[in-house]
Amino acid sequence: MEIEKIIQLKHPAGKNAVSIDKVKYEVLKVSLLNCLKTKGGLTHTEILQSVIKDFKKNKIKFDGSVEWHLEWVKLDLEARKVIKRIGIKPQIKFAVVK
Numbered sequence: 041m042e043i044e045k046i047i048q049l050k051h052p053a054g055k056n057a058v059s060i061d062k063v064k065y066e067v068l069k070v071s072l073l074n075c076l077k078t079k080g081g082l083t084h085t086e087i088l089q090s091v092i093k094d095f096k097k098n099k100i101k102f103d104g105s106v107e108w109h110l111e112w113v114k115l116d117l118e119a120r121k122v123i124k125r126i127g128i129k130p131q132i133k134f135a136v137v138k
Contacts, residue, residue, distance in 0.1 A: 049112050050119035057119075058112055067100060068113040073122070073136060081126050081133035087114065 045062040068091065075090035076082060082090065088107055095102060102109075114134065117123045127133050 049116040051115055052119040057116065060109060060112060064102070064104070064109055065113055065116075067102065068106075068110055069117065071095065071100075072110065072113060072117070076123060076134060076136045081135045083131070083133050084111075084114070087134060 046059045047062045047065050048059045049057040049065075051057040071091045071094045072087060075087060075094065079086075079090065088110060091110055092106060094100070095106070114123070118125065118134070121137055123134050124137050125132050126135050
C-alpha cells in the first residue's frame with residue numbers, strides 16, 4: 041500500500057494555507073499552467089472551465105472538488121510567483137509570470 045504524499049501550500053498574503061495530495065496538486069498545476077500558456081490572461085471562472093474541459097478531453101478522473109482544489113493550487117502558484125494577477129476587480133485575470 042502506497043502512502044499518500046502531501047504538499048503544504050502557500051498563500052500569497054502569507055495566511056495559513058492547506059495541505060493537499062501531491063498527485064492532485066501536480067495534475068491541477070499542469071492543467072492550469074497549460075491553459076494560461078495557450079490562452080493568456082484568464083479569469084478564475086475561465087480557468088475553471090478550461091481545466092474541467094482539459095480533464096474531460098484527457099479523461100482525467102479527479103476525486104474531490106475541482107473548484108476547491110484549483111483555488112488553492114492557483115493561490116499557491118501565485119505565492120510562488122509562477123502566476124500573477126493582472127487587472128483590477130472585478131476583472132482580475134491570471135497569467136503566467138515570464
